[in-house]
Amino acid sequence: MxxxxxxxxxxxxxxxxxxxxxxxxxxxxxxxxxxxxxxxxxxxxxxxxxxxxxxxxxxxxxxxxxxxxxxxxxxxxxxxxxxxxxxxxxxxxxxxxxxxxxxxxxxxxxxxxxxxxxPKELALLARELDAAYDRLAAAHEREQALEASRRELVAWVSHDLRTPLAGMRAMAEALEDGVVSDTETVRRYHGRIRQEIDRLAGMVDDLFELSRIHAGTLRLYRQRVGLDDLVAEAVAGTEPLARAKGVRLRGEAGPALPLEVDAGELGRALRNLVVNAVRHTPSDGTVEVVGGVEDGMACVTVSDACGGIPEDDLPRVFDVAFRGETARTPGGGGAGLGLAIARGIVEAHGGRIGVANAGPGCRFTIRLPPAG
Structure with missing residues (x-):
């Protein structure tokens, strides 16, 4: 041994x-x-x-x-x-x-x-590469869609800016050259110029809001508010527009449901939906705003009497500058940014927004998580 x-x-x-x-x-x-x-x-x-x-x-x-x-x-x-x-x-x-x-x-x-x-390691790498390529393809499609929306937005904004600017220039030149001198016409011209300035200011504000949403710099100052308060404020803020057009505007909400949201931003999104509904509803029509709870989520629906949206256009309703058919063309002009802004604000709150044809028109629905 x-x-x-x-x-x-x-x-x-x-x-x-x-x-x-x-x-x-x-x-x-x-x-x-x-x-x-x-x-x-x-x-x-x-x-x-x-x-x-x-x-x-x-x-x-x-x-x-x-x-x-x-x-x-x-x-x-x-x-x-x-x-x-x-x-x-x-x-x-x-x-x-x-x-x-x-x-x-x-x-x-x-x-x-x-x-x-x-081999197992290379097979895992192949699966990760496949997933990465899918993400890149989806990102490329989103980038192309966003670029198309931007081009469409530039075209719409250029058109919507050119018309009021041309009108204001004509009225300003008429006032400057003394073509109109009677008090009533001068007053009407001044009032019209003021209206167009307010409209253009609103368009600029919408563009700024949309740019913040797309850039991811929209800041939300959350506070506890009631769903019924948001519905009441949206209805009260759009009541003058509905009255001027002869549209009946109704709003109701169930028991107060607390939400942790930015009341100003979410109120703007809801007002955009109500204004859109009023503009597309004919006189003597009805717009209803209803708040409640559905599947544990806060839910607000805005129903109008616009005559419906073509099924092919439904997926594009919230796209930037989308206006669709004549039935959806805003009577008051605008750059077609209201619904896109509403979607951006709702999604920034972790919610969802959708639209479907229902009854004499269509129904927009906002779903938000309740306060914890």
């Missing part, structure tokens, strides 16, 4: 020899860190085999074997090492081939996940 002391010495020399080879392999890997995976795998395989072989060689030299036994041991070690390096190279080639398949899939346009089986 070999004494324990001798075994410890053998283990020490074998470990020292293997450690020297391992250190050399690590240094070589550091120098080749920017090379291909195949080269690095080859270095790992060779270093592993040489570390084992070096330990065995050292042991054969220390054990004072005769020439025959030493030659046999070294032959066995060399043969085993050669086979081990071959297996290592084969496995490395398979891994490199799988990596090449993934690279070719990434270079393809459009990207498709590889159909061949991959």
């Amino acid at each position: 070999i004494p324990l002391r001798d075994l410890l010495w053998v283990a020490w020399y074998a470990a020292a020899a293997a450690a020297v080879v391992a250190v050399l392999g690590l240094v070589l890997l550091h120098l080749l860190r920017s090379r291909s995976v195949a080269v690095q795998l080859a270095v790992v395989g060779v270093a592993t085999v040489l570390a084992t072989v070096s330990g065995i060689v050292v042991i054969t030299l220390l054990m004072y074997l005769d020439e025959h036994d030493r030659a046999v041991a070294l032959a066995v070690v060399i043969a085993a090492g050669t086979v081990a390096m071959g297996v290592s190279a084969l496995l490395g080639r398979r891994l490199v081939a799988a990596n090449r398949v993934l690279v070719e899939a990434v270079r393809a346009d459009p990207y498709r996940p590889p159909s061949v089986p991959l």
Whole structure:
């Protein structure tokens, strides 16, 4: 039986020899860190085999074997090492081939996940790349839709600015040149100019609000308010417009439901919906604003008598500058930003907004989470 002391010495020399080879392999890997995976795998395989072989060689030299036994041991070690390096190279080639398949899939346009089986890590990377490409495609579609909306917005705003500006210029020149001098006409011109200025100021305010929403800089100052208070304020604020057009405006809300919202911003969104409903409802029509609770969410519906919205236009109602068919064209002008602003404000509160045809017109619905 070999004494324990001798075994410890053998283990020490074998470990020292293997450690020297391992250190050399690590240094070589550091120098080749920017090379291909195949080269690095080859270095790992060779270093592993040489570390084992070096330990065995050292042991054969220390054990004072005769020439025959030493030659046999070294032959066995060399043969085993050669086979081990071959297996290592084969496995490395398979891994490199799988990596090449993934690279070719990434270079393809459009990207498709590889159909061949991959190692677990590369398969996980392929799934993550697939998800990333889906997110990029969705972001690209949103960017294209937003760019189209911006172009449409510029066209609409240019048209809506040009008309009142031309009218104000004509009236200002008439006043300046003395073409009109009677008191009644001068007063009417001044009143008309003031109305157009207020309208343009509202358009500029809407553009500023929409830019904050799109830029993600809309600041909400939340406070606890009642849903019934929001409905009452929206109805009271649009009552003069409804009365002037001959539209009946009704508002009601169930028991007070507390909300943690920015009352000013959310009130603006709700007023936009009510104003939109009044403008598109014919005289003697009715607009109803109803607040309540549905599936644990605060719910406000604004129903009008506009005659309905074409089904193809429903998904685009909240797009920037969308006006749709003649039945939805605002009688009072505007840049078509009210509904887009309403959607941005509601979504900033963590809520949802939608529209559907119902009865003699359509119904806009806002859903908001109640206060915690």
